[in-house]
Amino acid sequence: MNAPARLVPRSRAGVCERLARSAATAEGAHTATSGIPGWLDLHRRSGGTEIRRIPFAGLDHWSFAPDTGDLRHSSGRFFTIEGLHVARPEAEWQQPIIVQPEIGILGILAKEFDGVLHFLMQAKMEPGNPNLVQLSPTVQATRSNYTKAHGGAEVKYLEHFLAPARDRVLTDVLQSEHGAWFYRKRNRNMIVEVDGDVPVDDAFRWLTLGQIMELLRLDNVVNMDARTVLASAPVSSVAPRALSSDFDLLAWFTGERARHDVSARRMPLREVSGWQAGEYSVSRADGRFFRVVAVSVEGAGREVAGWTQPIIEPVAPGIVGFAHRVFDGVPHVLVHARVEGGFLDTVELAPTVQCVPENYVHLPAEHRPPFLDLMLNAPPDRIRYSVVHSEEGGRFLNAESRYLIVETDETTTPTQPPPGFHWVTPAQLNWLAGHSRYVNVQARTLLAALNIAAAAREPGTAAAGRVFPHDRGRPA
Template structure:
């Protein structure tokens, strides 16, 4: 019998062995249905997404004057999990989702993970399974969560997805074909600490959902199983139960609003072939120097079990692995987390809360934080390798970490951002446009302790 701690990772490994995912880099001229037009790279249908050039006319110092090739995808997609009440508590219907840019090919995705163009069948392929749960009238199911959340603001222009969780009863049929399987809350929590197991879309929905869905009903509120056991688990419990959470939430929102009012971000479109510091040829759209991390390339894909099994498309590749760190420290006896007010190219609001440190072009981090992370007394509580959503990014990877700093070290960063308890983060995660994509992924690491 498989261990609950490895059950999901074992299933994904099995699906990788059994499935077919073949990827080949090709020139743009061989990428059927995609062409350059009007200084953009677009699909013949005008749907899916477009690669565009952007220049930052107005913004903070790390953005002003920056030129980037971005993904313009105004459609709002669906990221939806189906859950049910099982004998041992909540169960989640996971999808073994094969994407060309995923490390390992197949990773855990939401029960339904689809762009609007896909589920409207612009590609001419088969229907999206279980779509009616997320687009129809809830008659036999119960909507538990439905909130729009942003995609990566350093590569997407204002992209949002619905993050949805619906509850069904025990009679709900599991889709056939072996790509969907029910797992319990304990198994899902364990998978959150696996390298390249749970994709970024699934993490976003899990973070935005009721965290109680990751625990047994009789266990009480999130993290309650650690009561009286000490260590990080009990610190997380106390942080999630902070009495002043409403005031902390209001203060965090006020500070984010003030930052947005104080600093505008304004972009101007630029034709790709006229984008300063970039070159466009038949094989890639790339920065000529080290001005940006991303490179756009074309790929031909064969993925068994998808609505369309053969296609080609552009993908955004990264030049180097990233590092993303959520810092925590004890303040007045409560564990708090350092949120960075992050202005990014593609965020509609200009800024959202990001993890304490995010590497790469288009991100600004608190001065001295990297040195503090390498200093004495820093404790790494979690460290997980993750690849960004493989439907748009090719092997774009980063190490996500939860690092605790000694209180005296953290005091030097008292004004570097917003220090928020888990109770405040829980409220922020349920609202649109407050936590960025990287923040939701980082926060999901803590949910392994629920």
């Protein structure tokens, strides 16, 4: 006889409150926040890792395919560098692109200590990080990694994320990566709670969200994978008011996706127009945007001690920023419905500005990205957040951007923004980030900082009086 149906609440009771309590806890039960940068530096120095640029001929098990020119690994695993042709009614272009169809796991373990959720973070080396070692999720692994295609060691704590009990999962969502450099790449972003004993390896530390928030104020400390997982967590409670209802916001975004006619198709790397292959790089003839290079990694202290690989290197640092305004007491940020050739659904919500300014210095002002000058020339007293973060260090070399949140007004960011832009509350953005292919990875970095700070201000928490990010009397 079948058991009777049992209805359950549509939302998990208490999750937002527990996350808010963690966000309001400035010091954890195990590790002082002030000690984390030194701990990361210790792993950096003790690892003895050396990153060297090498010619493509020096790559081990990687080569350009004789028929297509695509850069591939002999195992057929990991990823490939191929060509991409993108066509829109107003423009078209060709470029190299990373193709990595497998879905990786970005997972953070959570556990309560003294009634406060802590998160198990890892000191992880990535060859593309400017400072090599940054704070990463508990598990950060592609399928090739955790199925040991490289013949390396087991991925620690992986078992918690392969088949977790549904009532222990705080967040679980497929998210995109950089649509300008990856072709339809997705990762499974997860936070899984445990209550049993978890032996802690020396390269891991339990931290509260409040501690992670403080570390998000420091340059190149919290890596991209940790930032995207935290942005997807249900941190924000539902804001009762906004300039647009949730229905109107979705209708606007659906309209943006529908109005953009974009065709993106893979093509042989050797046929990509405007790019040239040399001994050490595949790059544009004019030197703009990015290049594909090769590196050797030695003494990594990872699942494999050393390897070689191709990697993408941008030509200059980027600017990624949200314009921020308060309407009738409710904070909003200005999002951009951005087209990128590698997106699965053509358009995702991006920050107000997301670009490498050096790529546009030769253009007149009317052809530069909207609001770029607002970010570049923001007065110091208007800057609410300004931190240099690097992008995913496993595939991108020295890919740094300054992440900004800039307070604006009607004179600089109108209430009725130009086409393609829309005002949303951080709570609305957090709601959308709980679903796939709505919020891009750069916007999720800024959202992670906004989320944790907003959660720390929830009524009833110890930090309810804090105002992000003026709590130190200066711009963050």
